[in-house]
Amino acid sequence: MTAPRTPRIPYGGDYNPEQWPEDVWDDDHRLFTRAGVDTLTVGVFTWSLTQPAPDTYDFTVLDRVLDRAAAEGRRVCLATGTAALPPWLAERHPEVNRTDFEGRRHRYGQRHNFCPSSPAYRRYARGMARRLAERYAHHPALLAWHINNEYGGACYCDLCAEAFREWLRDRHGTLDALNDAWWTTFWSHRYTDWDQIEPPSALTEHWSGPDHTAFQGITLDWFRFTTDALLGCFLAEKEVIRAHDPDTPVTTNFMGTFRPLDYHRWAPHLDFASWDSYPPLDAPPTRPALAHDLMRGLKDGAPFWLMEQTPSTTACRDVNPLRRPGELRLATFQAIAHGADAALYFQMRASRGACEKYHGAVIGHAGRDDTRVFCEVADLGAELERLGAVTLGARTPARTALVFDWDSWWALEISDGPSRLVKYPDVVHAYYRAARAAGADVDVVPQTADLTPHDVVLAPALYMVKGDLATRLEAVARRGGTVLTTFLSGRVDEHDRALRTDVPGPLAPLMGVRVDEWDARPPEFAQTVPELGAQARLVFDIVLPRGAEPVATYGTDFYAGTPAVTRNRYGAGEGWYVATALDQPGVDQVVRRILAHHDLLGPYADHPSVETATRVAPDGTRLLFLLNHAPEPAHLTAHATATDLLTGKRVDQGEPLVLDPLGVAVLQ
Ligand code: GLA
Ligand code: ZN
Numbered sequence: 270m271t272a273p274r275t276p277r278i279p280y281g282g283d284y285n286p287e288q289w290p291e292d293v294w295d296d297d298h299r300l301f302t303r304a305g306v307d308t309l310t311v312g313v314f315t316w317s318l319t320q321p322a323p324d325t326y327d328f329t330v331l332d333r334v335l336d337r338a339a340a341e342g343r344r345v346c347l348a349t350g351t352a353a354l355p356p357w358l359a360e361r362h363p364e365v366n367r368t369d370f371e372g373r374r375h376r377y378g379q380r381h382n383f384c385p386s387s388p389a390y391r392r393y394a395r396g397m398a399r400r401l402a403e404r405y406a407h408h409p410a411l412l413a414w415h416i417n418n419e420y421g422g423a424c425y426c427d428l429c430a431e432a433f434r435e436w437l438r439d440r441h442g443t444l445d446a447l448n449d450a451w452w453t454t455f456w457s458h459r460y461t462d463w464d465q466i467e468p469p470s471a472l473t474e475h476w477s478g479p480d481h482t483a484f485q486g487i488t489l490d491w492f493r494f495t496t497d498a499l500l501g502c503f504l505a506e507k508e509v510i511r512a513h514d515p516d517t518p519v520t521t522n523f524m525g526t527f528r529p530l531d532y533h534r535w536a537p538h539l540d541f542a543s544w545d546s547y548p549p550l551d552a553p554p555t556r557p558a559l560a561h562d563l564m565r566g567l568k569d570g571a572p573f574w575l576m577e578q579t580p581s582t583t584a585c586r587d588v589n590p591l592r593r594p595g596e597l598r599l600a601t602f603q604a605i606a607h608g609a610d611a612a613l614y615f616q617m618r619a620s621r622g623a624c625e626k627y628h629g630a631v632i633g634h635a636g637r638d639d640t641r642v643f644c645e646v647a648d649l650g651a652e653l654e655r656l657g658a659v660t661l662g663a664r665t666p667a668r669t670a671l672v673f674d675w676d677s678w679w680a681l682e683i684s685d686g687p688s689r690l691v692k693y694p695d696v697v698h699a700y701y702r703a704a705r706a707a708g709a710d711v712d713v714v715p716q717t718a719d720l721t722p723h724d725v726v727l728a729p730a731l732y733m734v735k736g737d738l739a740t741r742l743e744a745v746a747r748r749g750g751t752v753l754t755t756f757l758s759g760r761v762d763e764h765d766r767a768l769r770t771d772v773p774g775p776l777a778p779l780m781g782v783r784v785d786e787w788d789a790r791p792p793e794f795a796q797t798v799p800e801l802g803a804q805a806r807l808v809f810d811i812v813l814p815r816g817a818e819p820v821a822t823y824g825t826d827f828y829a830g831t832p833a834v835t836r837n838r839y840g841a842g843e844g845w846y847v848a849t850a851l852d853q854p855g856v857d858q859v860v861r862r863i864l865a866h867h868d869l870l871g872p873y874a875d876h877p878s879v880e881t882a883t884r885v886a887p888d889g890t891r892l893l894f895l896l897n898h899a900p901e902p903a904h905l906t907a908h909a910t911a912t913d914l915l916t917g918k919r920v921d922q923g924e925p926l927v928l929d930p931l932g933v934a935v936l937q
Contacts, residue, residue, distance in 0.1 A: 270518050270540040270541070271518065271540065271541055271568075271571055271572075271662075272413075272518060272520075272540075272541035272571070272572055272573070272574060272610050272611070273344075273412045273413050273517070273518050273541075274661075275308075275344070275412070275610075275611075275658075275661065276657070276658055277307070277653065277654060277656070277657050277658055277661075278605065278609075278610060278611060278612055278653045278656065278660065278661065279307060279308035279344065279346075279412070279574070279610075279611040279612070279613065280304075280305055280306055280307055280308060280611075280612050280613070280649075280650050280653050280654075281301065281306040281307060281308035281309050281310070281343070281613055281614070281617065282306075282308075282309070282310060282577065282613040282614030282615055282616060282617050282631070283310045283311075283313060283577060283613070283614065283615045283616040283617060284297070284309040284310060284311055284334075284616070284617040284618070285311075285313070285314065285616065285617075285618070285620070286311075286334055286618075287315055287318055287330050287331075287334070288620060288621070289618070291333070293618075293636070294337060296632075296636050297617065297618060297632065298337065298341050298343075299638075300631075300632055300636075300638050300643070301341070301343065301617070302341070303638055303647055304631060304643065304646050304647040304650045305647065305649075305650025305651050305653065305654045306343070306617070306631075306650060307342070307343050307344060308343065308344050308345070308346060308412065308611065308613060309338055309343055309344075309345050309346070309617065310345075310346040310348060310415060310576070310613060311331070311334050311335070311338070311345055311346070311347060311348065312331060312334075312347055312348040312349070312350045312401070312415075313348040313350060313352070313415070313418050314350060314352070314353050314380070314418075315330075315331060315348075315350045316350045316351060316353060316354070316355045316397060317353075317355035317356065317357075318330055318331075319331060319350065319397065319400075319401075320355060320393075320397060321355070321357075322357055323357060323358075323361060326400060328400075328404060332404075335347070335405060335408050335410045335411075336410075338410040339408065339409045339410035343410065344410055344411070344412035345408075345410040345411055345412055346412055346413045346414075346415050346576075346613075347401065347405055347411055347413070347414055347415060348415040348416070348417075348418065349394070349397060349398045349401055349414070349415070349416050349417060349506055349510075350397065350401075351383075351394040351397060351398065351416070351417050351502075351506065352380055352381055352383075352417045352418035352419065352420075353379075353380035353381070353382070353418075354366075354377070354380075354382055354383055354390075356377055358389070358390075358393055359376070359377035360377065361389075362387065362389035362390075363376075364384060364387050364389065364426065364428060365383050365384055365387045365389050365390045366382065366383075366384065367382055367383065367384050367422065367423075367424040367425075367426065368384070368424055368425045368426035368429070369424075369425065370423070370425060370470050370471050370475075370479060371470070371471045371472070372425060372470060372471065372472045374426065380418075381418070381419065381420075381421060381422055383502075384424040384426055384428060384429060385424060385429070385495075385498040385499050385501065385502050386424065386426070386428040386429045386431070386432040386498055387426075387428055388428075390502075391501075391502060391505050394417075394502065394505065394506060395505045395506055395508075395509050398416070398505075398506035398507075398509050398510055399509040399510075399512075399513070401510075402414075402509060402510040402512070402513035402514050403513050406513045406514035406517070407514075411514075411517055412517070413517060413518050413519070413520060413541075413574075414507075414510050414514070414517055414518070414519040414520070415520060415521065415522065415543075415576070416503050416506045416507060416510075416519060416520070416521045417502065417503065417506070417521055418521075418522060419522055419523075419524055419545065420499045420502070420503065420521060420530060421499075421524070421527065421529050421530060422529070423491075423495045423529070425468045425470045429468060429498070430466075430467060430468050432494070432498060433466070433468055433490075433491065433494050434463045434464070434466055436490075436494045436497065436498075437463070437466065437490060437494075438463060440490065440493075444460055444461065444462075444463065447460065447466075448460060450486055450764035450766070451484055451486030451487055451490075451764065452484070452486060452764075452766060453484070455484075456483065456484075458484065466487075468491060469482055469484070469487045469488045469491050474487060474488065475488075479683075480682055480683050480689070481683075481685075482683050485680060485683055485684065485765040486764045486765055486766070488679075488683050489676070489679055489680055489683070489764070489765055492529070492531070492675075492679050493531065493534075493676075495529065495530070496529075496530050496531045496534050496535070496675075497534065499530065500534060500535050500538065503521055503535070503538065504538060507519050507538065518540035518541050519539070519540045520539050520540060520541050520542065520543045520574065520576075521535075521539070521543070522543050522544060522545050522576040522577060523535075523542065523543065523544040523545070523564060523567075524544060524545055525544050525545075525546065525557075525560030525561075525563060525564060526559065526560050526563060526694050528675075528678060528679070528682075528694075530675075531675035531676070532563075532564075532567055532675070533567070533674075533675060533715040533717075534675075535567075536567040536568060536715075539567070539568065541568060541571065541572070541573060541574065542564045542565070542567040542568050542571075542573040542574070543564075543573055543574035543575070543576040543611075544560065544564045544573065544574075544575070544576060545576055545577035545578070545615065546560065546561075546575060546577070546578045546600070546604065547577075547578070547579065547583055548600075550586065550588075550590065553702065554603065554880060554896075554898045555698065555701060555702040555705050555706070555880075556698065557600065557603065557604075558603060558607055558701075558705060558880070558882075559697070559698055559701045559702075559713065561573075561603070561604055561607035561608060561609065562607055562608075562665075562671075562701075562711055562712065562713040563673055563713040564608075565607060565608035565665065565712075565713070566673070566712055566713045566714045566715070566718070569718075570608070570664050570665060570712060571608075571664075572608045572609065572610035572661070572662060572663070572664075573608055573609060573610070574609065574610060574611035574613065575601070575604040575609040575611055575612050575613060576611070576613050577613060577614065577615035578597075578600060578601070578604075578612075578613075578614060578615070579592070579614065579615060579628065579629040580592070580597055580614050580629050580630065580631050580642050580645070580646050581597070581629030581630075581642045582627070582628070582629040583628060583629070584624065584625050584626075584627045584628035584629075585624075585625075585628075589627070591629075592629075593900075593931075594641065594645065595645075595929075595930065595931035595932075596931060597642075597645055597646070597649065598645065598648075598649050598652075598931070598933065599896060599897075599898065599931045599932075599933060601649060602894065602896060602933040602935075603880070603882075603894075603896055605660055605894070606880075606882035606884065606894035606896060607665070607882055608663075608664075608665055608884070610660070610661050610662070612649075612653065614630075614631055614646070615628070616628065616629075616630045616631070617630060617631050617632060618630055618631070618632040618636075619632065619633050619634050621634060629642065630642075631643060631646045652915065655915075656914060656915070656935070659886060659890065659892070659914065659937075660884060660886065660892065660935075661886075662886065662887045663884035663885055663886040663887070663890075663892065664884065664885055665710050665712065665882070665883060665884055665885075666710065666883055666885050667709070667710035667711055667712040667722075667723070668709070668710070668722065668723055668724045668725065668867070668869055669704050669709045669710065669711045669712070669723060669724070669725040669726075669727065669864070669869060670711070670712045670713075670714050670718065670720060670722075670723040670725070670726045670727070671697065671700060671701055671704070671711050671712070671713050671714070671726075671727045671728075671729075672714060672715070672716060672718075672726065672727070672728040672731055672738075673697060673713050673714065673715065674715065674716050674731060674732075674733065674735075676732075676733045676735065676763070677693065677730060677731055677732040677733045678693040678694070680732050680733050680761060680765045681693050681730060681732040681757055684732075684765075686789070687757075687787050687788075687789040687808050688789040688807050688808050690792055690807050691730070691757060691807055691808060691850065693730055693732075696729045696730040696755065696757075696850065697729055697730060699729070699850075699851075699853055699856045700727045700729045700753070700755075700856060700860060701713070701727075702853065702856075703853070703856045703857045703859070703860035703861070704725075704727065704860050704864065705880065706857065706874070706877065707857070707860060707861050707864050707869075707870050707871065707874045708869075708870055708871015708872065708873060708874040708881050709725075709864050709869045709870070709871060710882060710883050711727075716731075716734075716735050716736065716738045717736065717738075720741050720742070720744075720745050723745065723750065724745075724749070724750045724751070724867045724869070725750060725751050725752075725753075725863055725864060725867055725869065726742060726745050726750065726751070726752045726753070727753050727860070728742065728752065728753065728754045728758065728776075729753070729754065729755045729758070729847075730755055730756070730757045730758060731754055731755075731758040731759065731776075732757050732758060732759075732760050732761060733760070733761050733762070733763060733765070734758070734759050734774060734775050734776060735763055738775075739759075739774075739775035739776055739779070742776070742779055742844075743778070743779050743839065743840075745842065746779055746839040746840050746841075746842035746843060746844055747839065747840030747841065747842065748840065748841060748842065749840070749841035749842045750842045750867075751842055751843045751844075751845060751863045751866065751867065752779060752842070752843075752844050752845070753844075753845040753846075753847065753859070753860075753863060754773065754776055754780065754844075754845075754846060754847075755846070755847040755848070755849075755850075756787070756808050756809075756810045756847065756848050756849055756850065757808065758773050758776060759772060759773030759774030759775055759776040759777065760772060760773070760774060771783045771784065771785070772784035772785075772787075772810070773846070776844075777815075778839075779837065779839050779844040780817060780835070780837055780844045780845075780846040781814065781815050781816030781817035781835070781837030781838075781839070781844060781846075782812050782813065782814055782815055782816075782817050782832075782835055782837070782846050782848075783812075783813040783815050784810045784811065784812055784813070784848070785811065785813065786810075786811045787808060787809060787810045787811060788808070788809040788811065788826075788828070789807060789808050789809070790806070790807065790809070792806055792807065794806065796809060796823055796824065796825060796826070796833075796849065797823075797824030797825060798821050798822070798823065798824060798833045798834070798849075798851065798855060799821075799822070799824045800820065800821035800822065801821045801834070801851070801854070801855045801858050801859070802854070803821075803851050803852050803854050803855025803858070804851075804852045804855070805823075805833060805849035805850055805851050805852065805855065806849075806850050806852070807849075807850045808849060808850060809823065809828070809833075809848065809849045810848035810849065811828045811831060811848075812831060812832045812833075812835060812846065812848045814832060814835055816837055816838075817832070817835035817836060817837035817844070817846065818835060818836055818837070819831075819832035819833075819834070819835055820832070820834040820835060820836050820845075820859070821833050821834040821855075823849075832846075832848065833847070833848050833849050833851075834846070834847050834848065834851075834859060835848070843863075845859065845863065847859060861874075872908035872909075873895070873905055873908070876903055876905060878897055878898045878899035878901075878903055879895060879896065879897055879898070879903050879905065879928065880894075880895075880896040880898060881893060881894065881895055881896075882894045882896070890937060891937070892914070892935055892936065892937055893911070893935075893936040894933070894934070894935055894936075895926075895928055895933065895934040895935075895936065896933055897928035897929065897930065897931060897932045897933070898931070899930065899931075900930045900931065901930055902927050902928060902929055902930055902932070903927070903928040903932070904925065904926075904927055905925070905926040905927070905928065906923060906924070906925060906926065907920040907921060907922055907923065907924050907925075907926040908922065909922050909936075910922045911936035911937055912936070912937050913934045913935060913936055913937075914935040914936075914937055915933060915934060915935055916934075920936075
């Protein structure tokens, strides 16, 4: 199953009319119509209304919300509302409250606060999902199911400890296997009974926080267990929805590059992926782009939904800057360019009370339709309406893949040595950014992905190489492709045990290098890499070429003159090894050389502010998105004769093509 079929890009967002008297709803719908809003996500936090007591259900408000939406010709993404507990549930079953990393049993409060292993939570959450499905499966407004909200966090209670042990039994079979996997003879940890195993927390294996563990094996398994425990909650709800509604697509809203949950383990269970984009402050536009491509990669390149973004400002940060005029439009088209088939906001109308009352909304507290934000939202709504269905279902024809792996992320960042300062997403982003700035479309894929469509595979910081990936990477090179990997790759097996081979383990034959030693230095220290005119930091593998030729070398220290970057001929292709954390200009040069070899540099690769992305519609229509991220106009020369779908204007090949500040063109 894929995302819901719609005649245009669904436009709208989270809508909580239950917070307001009904005369306000009249204003809302009038304004929605003006803004071209056709889709509302409802019911995300309604549990204490729909079930005010254990045996009392009350759907009158939700009925009215859905009926009203239908009467207005709008569709609804209906949430099951199980992300925030009603107080009575926590009162009646205190064990539904989470126990935190420090071992403190929480009392009622906040949201995203349920213990995933609590039978009471699962029973009531499933009960709510079932009732909603029974009631609304055939409602004319229903477009999609939205289970829970932004799953995340962990619980360290006794129920979770017991569930963890069950999970471990399943995974390892015997205690001998577990002891071997976790290397428990180290520090006298050999377990002789499953009940001796404790969740890794501040009270057990950890010190100074979740990244410092005495046993990587147990902590890794705990992250996997947490992923699966929350997935179990999702599946419990999905199952009862399916029993009553076989046809409506089901999703839950993810958070992009979110470390705690391995979304690749979830992906097969979603009908379509969706996610909430709140880019970090001052992040380059390739950060949200990477997350979009990661989310698109969850369902094998199928379009995803942008389930939330703010029209103007967030509230949860210490300082919450406004989106400047034009930035919302640019961010929305960026999402569409990367595969979003819906553009939804958090939120449609601002709350009056509680912690999100200053969070940006399409409609502010005064209910006006002449604010700058409302006008920008309405203009964008009209523009998307004009664009119609042309982008829907379109795929990205990328020939470059970037391997993204949660196990590697976890294992690398919980490792003692060589450096705590290496952050997996930063390394991955540097390579992604280089490829995108050079104009290449990139599929961000799991280790298990089919790599046959790709000529270039970037696998930076691939700490844990699993299954037959090494063989498939060799196959890419053998048929003429290029594979790149870096320092901190090919280091450990699936239990985080060092491999009994030379580094980079299973990647060594393809890379033609051997690494016996690595140096790590504080961030102030920069090693020079003269051939690239670049600098390198943090970690420095000392490379012994075993067939590979040096492309660039270290400039100083006892390993001066030894390779920092190598290239190895393999079959008809190549393996590139980057032995250190090059600065961005260094990464750019390496990646551009590889892309140029495969003729994958984009037509506007020399315009640093201009992002390009391609989508090919189901009918074969090829669309090239041009996004100008600079506050000045971008002066380009059209690479082909095309029509800009947003203006209807034709540009001829070789003629000037000017993008406005923060401007967008969609060339067909
Ligand atoms: C998340 C949640 C929303 C809201 C926004 C605020 O994405 O899903 O309920 O809290 O953050 O930015
Ligand atoms: Zn628990």
